[in-house]
Amino acid sequence: MSNALAIKRISATPTPPPTIRSSPEYAKLVDIARCIGCKGCEVACKEWNELKVEPTVNFGSYQSHEDLSPDTWLLMRFRETEIDGNLNWLIKKDACLHCEEPGCLYACPAPGAIVQYENGIVDFNQENCIGCQYCVSGCPFDIPRFDKTTKRVYKCNMCIDRVEAGLEPACVKTCPTNAISWGTKDDMLALATGKVETLKERGFANAAVYDPTGVGGVHMMYVVPHGNRLAEYDLPEDPVASPGPIAALGTVKKIGSYLFGFGIVGALLHLLAVGPESPENESGVPGGN
C-alpha cells in the first residue's frame, strides 16, 4: 500500500484501520480575495475526473450551475451583496472540504464506502456504497450528491489519483491567479495567516481563515475577506461532525444492542430454568388433553 493511500478512518468497520505508518496532512487553501471568477477550476475538475458536461442555464447569476450534482463536484458560487454601499461579489468554491472529523463517514453504514486517508483526504468508494444517502444528511456542508441511475453518491475526491502521484489537485494546477494553493496543512495554515494579515492591512478588517473546529478542521480551508459574513458566503458558522440526533442514535444503539442480547440470552435462561409449559405436563398423560 502506498503511503499516500494509508487509511486513517474507514466507514462502518468495527476493527481498527490498517495503517501503522503516518504521513503529513495535506490541505488546499482557497484565497477568495484572489479569485477572479474565471471558473477554470470547474473545467479542470470536469476534465481530470472525466465528468459529464451538464448544460448551463441562465438563472440570473454568473454561476455556471445552480447546484452541485453527481457530475459536478466543484461549483463556484457567486453572491452579489452590498457592503458599505458598494457592490461586492462573495465567491465560494463549493466542493468537499475534507473534514478531519467527517460527518459523512460517521453516518455511513456501508463498510469501506467512505475512507479517510492519513493525508486528510476523504474519499467515497462507490463500489462499496449501498446508496442509502446517510452521508448526505451527515455532511454539515451539503456536498455529497446521489446519482439516481447508479444509486451511489459522489463528491470531490481531491484528485486522489493525482495526489498519490505527487501532483496537486487539478483545480490548484489550473488556477491562473494562484487563488488556490496546495501543501501540507501546516504550510497552508501559515500561508493563510499571512494572507489574512495582508488583507487586514489592505482594509479588510474582518478577514479570517475558515478552518472550523467543530469538524476538527478541514483540508480545504478558505481565506475569507469578509469573515463576519460567513452565512452570505454560504459557509456554516459552526458546523459539527456529529449533531445531536446522531450522537443520540449512537447511544440508543449501544443500549439496544445490550437489550437485544439480554432478550435472547434471557429467553434461553428462562427455558432452562422453568422449561416448556404444555398441557401434557399438567395432566401427566402424553398427548392427553
Add this chain to the structure above:
Amino acid sequence: MRANEIQRFTYAERVVHWVVGVTFVFLLLTGLAFSYPKLFWLTSLVGGGAVARVLHPWVGIVFTVGLVFMVVLWIREMFLDRHDVEWLKAIRHYVAHQRDKVPPAGKYNAGQKLFFWVQSVSGVVFLVTGLLLWFPEGFLGLDPFGRGTLSAMRFLHYLATLGCGLFLIVHVYLGTVAYPGTARGMIDGKVTRGWAKLHHPQWHREKTGS
C-alpha cells in the same frame, strides 16, 4: 377437526400474520445490518448491501400493507380492559409458570395485546420516517435536509425497531419452544382444548361452555 381441537385463527388471519411476520424479520435483519457494522454481513443473506438497501423499503411497503390488514382484523379484540391490568400485575407469576396466581386470560393475554399495539404504533413510525429516509431529497415537497432532520428520523426508526424487536424475541420464544402447541394455531389454525385451557382459560370457557 378432531373433538379435542378448537379453531383459533382463520385462514385470513394466518396469511396476514405471516405476511407481517416474514417481512418484519427480513426488515429487522437488514435494518440491524445497517445499524451495526458488526452485523453488516447479514446483508449477504439477501445479496449484499446495495441489494438490501433497495429491498428494505419495498419489503417495508408489503409489511405496512399487511399491518393494515392485521389492524383491521384484530383491533376490536385488542383493547386492554381491567382484566388485562390485573394480568399485567401478575406477570411475575406468569413468567414463573405459576398459573394459579395469574388471572385467566381471554383469547389474547395482555402481553399479546401490548405486542399488537407496539407493532401497530411502530408501523406508523416506520412508515413516516421510512418514507423520508427512502426519499431524502424531499418527499411530497418536504425538504427534510435541514441538518439533523434525517438523523432524527433514523433515531425514531431505530427506536421503533427496538420496541418491536424485543417483543418479537418474547413472541417467538413463547410461541415455539416455551409453549408447545402454540405455533400450530398459526399454521393450521387449530389448538387443542388442553392448550386453550392452560394458556387462555377464559377463552376456553367461552368456546366450550365448560
